[in-house]
Amino acid sequence: MPKRRLTQLRTLVLLALALYVFLEFSYRVYAYAKLGPQFRDHGFWSFDAPLYVLDTQVGYKYNAKSYLTCRRFDQNHKVLRQNALAVNNFGHISPRDDYLEKADSEFRIAILGDSFTACRANSMPWPILLEDRLNRDDALKQLLGKSTVKVINFGMDGTGFIQWSSVFAQEAGRFRPDVIIVNFISDDISRKFIYIDSIRVPSTNIDFRVTLLCTSLPVTFANRDCLVISNISVAPELVEDRLAMSRVKREIYDATIRAMPWFSPYPELLAATGKFGFKSRLDPTSRRSWHFSSPKEAVSGSSASLRTITSNHPRVMILHHPILEEILALETPQIVQDLMSSNRELKIEPMLKFLPVQSSEDEVKSWFIPNDGHPSDYGCEVYAKGVHDRVRAYLTR
């Protein structure tokens, strides 16, 4: 009798399992069919050649010796802004080449930072404006006993503190800078190490690349730690064609959907119920975040990276670059204060104290690109002046 019951039980379990597999399969077919129509046209940045190249040690590099036109389009294919972008011989955003060799007469400054430092949307990055200002400062040069000042822009879009110790070790250190400036915005404390690459998408008849940003390798659509960034490199004559670009965006979307784990053993059906603690992986918006999960983790990781830099170079200036909202509110966010109090022996200077923030609201707003938030060309000039004053104070103290 028990043997018969066992057989019945086994049959029941197998039937239940078969039913679940059938429902799971049906659900996936339904989910796939549902995602297709959810495509929406959206704004994007265009480049006439790939800007980002994967580098597994520092995350990525800008494509060296590139002279590109960057354009920002809105979802109706209207150009919102456009600028020329020069990437120099070492892959730094700068119209001037850099050299590993350093003359005795040169004073060299390396600047680590994110997009606020890289300035890819500006006609002239502020580190280069700073270089010009310092070269006009004869009194300072005399004091240093040098005839020229060279500033090297190691700014990298989307990066944070956690990345900069690698950028310092692998890149900036090789240039034997006399001073390092770590220039950060509040968000940089929360950012994880990122990898970026420009990926070719199999396309019917258009040659283009799209940018993927990932917090782990490999940089592929299938990696759930990767996000598709709306930076598309495509021939200039094609970018004007609204229909062609709409097709490109559709192909990127389709590639994203196709790469989702449709055949994984993960219980998607249970996840879809919102119960049992599972989270769907068949949702294009469910990819993992590239921010740390808690402020404690963010401050601790950023502090460790910062200390790696300061322990390997005797002269490091650390500057907090305020965003528009912080200037208007005249406040330094809690996470920056936490970073400062965790690193009291390192002098982290809020530039809020050294910029003309008492100017009118309209003046302050003109330092930033409207509806974008990055420094405007004018904002780069204001900031370069502020940093010049800080460098002067630091070197003459």
Added chain:
Amino acid sequence: MTFDELESGMIRSGLTDIQLESYSDRLRGTRVRWSGFLAQDAGPKRVTYVSTNGVIQNIEFSPPLDVAAESNAQQVIVFIGTIERVSLAEIFPPMPKAYVVLKDAKVVQLQEPTAK
């Protein structure tokens, strides 16, 4: 609460996952009256996304919103809705910009297209 106030509050409260989730939870259920640019040029008037600034699509309606059939892109709609979720807009280079999902939303006013 205006959209700008929501965005400033998000920046102030912090951008790590836990902080964002907590901010989103705090605001869930808040009824808002905002305006935004329609994202679509033409076609069916079930609007899923609008943009408060005409640049980034930063408000999503779930379910989509019914808008008058004659409406056009860059037309401004005024709507009311209930905040369901607040997250970071995925833009690059990244900036702390808010992305809000609204539920139970409806259009209260359709303004003339603007020359933006």
